[in-house]
Amino acid sequence: MKVICNGLEDTAKLAERIANSLHGGECIAFSGGMGMGKTTFTRSLAKSLGYEGDVQSPTFAIVNEYIGGRLNVYHFDMYRISSFDDLYSTAFFEYCDDKNGVVVCEWSENIEGIDALPDDRIDVKIERGEDENCRIFTITPDL
Numbered sequence: 001m002k003v004i005c006n007g008l009e010d011t012a013k014l015a016e017r018i019a020n021s022l023h024g025g026e027c028i029a030f031s032g033g034m035g036m037g038k039t040t041f042t043r044s045l046a047k048s049l050g051y052e053g054d055v056q057s058p059t060f061a062i063v064n065e066y067i068g069g070r071l072n073v074y075h076f077d078m079y080r081i082s083s084f085d086d087l088y089s090t091a092f093f094e095y096c097d098d099k100n101g102v103v104v105c106e107w108s109e110n111i112e113g114i115d116a117l118p119d120d121r122i123d124v125k126i127e128r129g130e131d132e133n134c135r136i137f138t139i140t141p142d143l
């Protein structure tokens with residue numbers, strides 16, 4: 001499914017739609033380069049699930065936990081992950097097994113070669129549209 005978002009409000013609405021479809025245990029895998037909107041989308045997703053705190057890219061921490069909403073959000077940044085052992089040491093697989101939360105991965109393309117992402121993940125590819133505030137989201141499978 002392709003969704004064109006012209007501005008932050010559209011992106012927030014799409015994130016809310018995805019948030020409302022989540023039951024717990026899902027993994028959302030973002031791809032798309034720097035500044036495409038992975039963190040912005042995750043912020044709206046966490047907010048839609050009822051989390052009220054701060055949401056930032058977990059570049060140094062690798063994973064941030066957002067607790068207190070309808071579902072927890074485990075926000076990963078795979079930018080610095082380069083091996084299965086790296087990933088294993090973040091407790092990624094335990095987070096994926098947690099049905100009280102959802103795992104969200106920025107830079108999932110960075111770990112494609114490791115073949116560690118769950119097969120039933122939700123892929124969200126983000127590309128820039130013509131305009132500076134336009135983003136094209138490709139979501140697989142469809143909502």
Ligand SMILES: Nc1ncnc2c1ncn2[C@@H]1O[C@H](COP(=O)(O)OP(=O)(O)O)[C@@H](O)[C@H]1O
Nearest residue numbers: 005007008011034035036037038039040133135
């Ligand atoms: N439609 C849009 N959706 C998401 N972000 C947008 C959109 N239009 C402009 N932006 C801007 O793009 C930037 C995305 O930054 P960020 O979410 O940190 O990206 P990433 O995490 O992918 O590196 C923000 O400055 C945001 O305001």
Ligand SMILES: [Mg+2]
Nearest residue numbers: 038039057106
């Ligand atoms: Mg980011």
